[in-house]
Amino acid sequence: MNTNTLIEVRDLTKYFKTKKGMLHAVDHVSFSIGKGKTLGVVGESGCGKSTTGRAIIRLIEPDSGEVWFDGVDLLSLNQEEIRKKRTELQMIFQDPFSSLNPRKTISETIEEPMRLHNLVPDKKERQLKVARLMDTVGLARRLYNTYPHELDGGRRQRIGIARALSMNPKFVVCDEPVSALDVSIQAQILNLMKEVQEQLGLTYLFITHDLSVVYHFSDDIAVMYLGQIIEKAPSDELFARPMHPYTRALLLAIPVPSIHDRKERVIMKGELSSPINPGQVCRFASRCAYVFDRCTREAPLLQAKDNNHEVACFLYKGE
């Protein structure tokens, strides 16, 4: 693993047992993220992006695979060791309304991680640190003793960010951090997250379904479909030259807020195929406009083309 990589995920897998069979939520996912960089993971509901994010930091226990963080495989640690590692691996959650304990004031919420791990034993110093964190995320100090229900979504999300930052983590998984917010507030929070990343040298895994946001926020983007990464490339490259038919359809489906440059939309037919017992085939075949025989008999592997661009599709085999 080269020294500029902070996190390397290899073959991460998580299946869920259901009455109808094995649900392939995350299927042999691999990627790496460089220090201080942001990897965006996009996909629609059911693609496994949230499960992947949680599996990496072991909020959900993966079935197999390796997660190399700072020279250690996180999946090999026991419960107590991983609990201690949590100071370096943090998460920002999607729903500002349910990710904060309604019975704790916002200062108690931000302070809690420090208290749990006894990072700052002196009470006064802790309070000062909380106040400074509030400054960093743009929360007025007079809100110190307020409860979440008194605040709006944008401010609550800032609390979540402050909580995640309170232990000076190296890596933060952001699970749809702005999806529940209004557009103008989204922009505020995204700017904040970027500033904080630059200031503290954080590495982000940014999970979202919103393509315009991921383009703006990430250095590289991985597109997931039914538990697998089907394309991965630097952001500009992905948007300029999308290769996988799903990525193409996805990009074309985004409503463009302009009355010029109206692209001809390709409406994707059909619905998602089932993630239960999908078999060794291309999982997108049932909806693909370019499907041919091989797609229904074999599963394409993620392969690197030029420009750091990886794609899993038989249309590009070999070239």
Place this chain on the structure above:
Amino acid sequence: MRDQYEKYSQYRLVVLRLRRNKGAVIGFIFLCLLVASAIFADFLFDYEAEVIAQNISQRLLHPSFQHPLGTDEFGRDLLARIVHGSRISLLVASLAIVLAVSFGGTLGAIAGFYGGLVDNVIMRITDVLLSIPMTMFAIVIVAALGASTRNLVLAIGAASVPIFARIVRGAVLTVRDVEYVEAARAIGAKNSTIIVHHILPNCLAPIIVQVTLRMASAIYNTAALSFLGMGVSPPSPEWGALLASGRNYIRNYSYLSVIPGVLIMLTILSLNMLGDGLRDALDPRLK
């Protein structure tokens, strides 16, 4: 979304809503009077002189200015006995409930949080216990252990344990999968911390409501058991016992039974109205 940050803590909102419920307010006032009389019983009526001491010459007097509620068959002032009796009823009921909430609540929290086999075992046991009517259960325990105030508390407390186990388990289940619990795990909290600091404080609403309702039931059972002679021993002026001893004089001196009976009824009614009011005030959907 207020920029003028008045501290609208959740408790204040609940109190505001509660105040609008006339029934709950009346119930609350009655209960306050009751508690006050229990606390100041000794100041109002000296125990030895008025409650215990027999005064045959004064026996069976109808209510008058000197004895506002009359006297009983031993010449003791009924009002004095009732005021001291409130102490016993409230004490027994409160202790029993505290017992029930602690044991039942812990069992329920463990069952709800860990699920699986632990949950199954605990729930099947509570199922069995719940199938026994509470009063019967209490009677059986007192019969086995003997009649005394301590055993009364144990019996009624034990009879209420399964209910609280159920309630707390249900409440824990609703909160267990909420994002802030996941967030607590993400920051590295241990399971015990999560249950105590994050889950239980947010389960209080249904527990509070049940406490008031179960208190009513505990008072009822205390009275019932004493009525049957299985509770406190004479000359303790517990209301149920008063009811029992007044039975023989019901034809000409009905006040001896009726008044304690009415008070038992009023207490239970007040607790129920308060409990209903609390349930409505704490209902998050009405916000």
Place this chain on the structure above:
Amino acid sequence: MMRERSQSKYALEIRDLAVEYRTIEWTARALNGLDLSIEKGKTLGLVGETGAGKTTAGLSIMGLIPNPPGRIASGSILLEGEELLTKTEREYRKIRGKKVSMIFQDPMSSLNPVLTIEDQLTEVIETHEHLSNRECRKKAEQMLELVGIPADRITEYPHQFSGGMKQRVVIAIALACTPALLIADEPTTALDVTIQAQVLETMKNLKNMYSMSMLMITHDLGIVADVCDSVSVIYAGRVVEHGSLEDVFDHTRHPYTIGLFNSLPNMKDRTMKLKPIKGLMPDPGNLPRGCTFAERCDYAQGMCREVYPEKIYRNKEHYVRCHLYLSKTIESEMWNR
């Protein structure tokens, strides 16, 4: 009995509508003098953020404002020339589903999980039209086919459909009696983007087929560009800018609308920092004097905090409520995006 055909060229006209919500703690003005108009056969996009009053506007038209704690304080709503606010609940029931329909954001909770699709579709048809059972069923099947669902699935239950299909069923139910106006409140927000594309396509086809008028309530300017003919931007209970699609997208005037466009990520240059609007929407229980946007506006001057701006027209349709403009200056491009 012959119903009078309305001569009005507008399917919907709302004038000066005020709606308030009262609770023990406060009184909030959700709508504060709302003006809205939709021409027959056209689609109006009502754009705003959470708390601006968009859903309240939709519910007011349908007569579905919960009372208590809400009530319509003043104003008028004309549906095809007919005043709605004076109607009794009984009269309103004849209109809902027949002259005006509404579809909501979450298809999961819009459909009754214990009834089949057939039951739910025929319910609305039976309520308003006098057809035999067989005719009702036939009509229901037709509607399903129209929204792209095979008719033989009519006997299934909602849980057997995916999110996008559920929403299309909801659309079929809404349009079963060919209403003059369809109100769509964030119909695709809960759906994936590719499914959203399918559903919007379906809605556009149906709109054209029935020459129906539509009120599309949304916060997504992309959807507005795709589906709408004209746009009203709503902020704190009032429309601050209104015009045709071209007026509002290419000749944006109100600072709030400009702010909305600026908050969107620039798809050409990812390194450019986003330009959010500072601050938050005001509390509807505590609206400021003067222009409600003033405290967030980069261009606010003294008068903005004292007097609520009047409508200034740039052309026949495009108007804006903002003190920055006078009738003569509004045409020139003062702010470039």
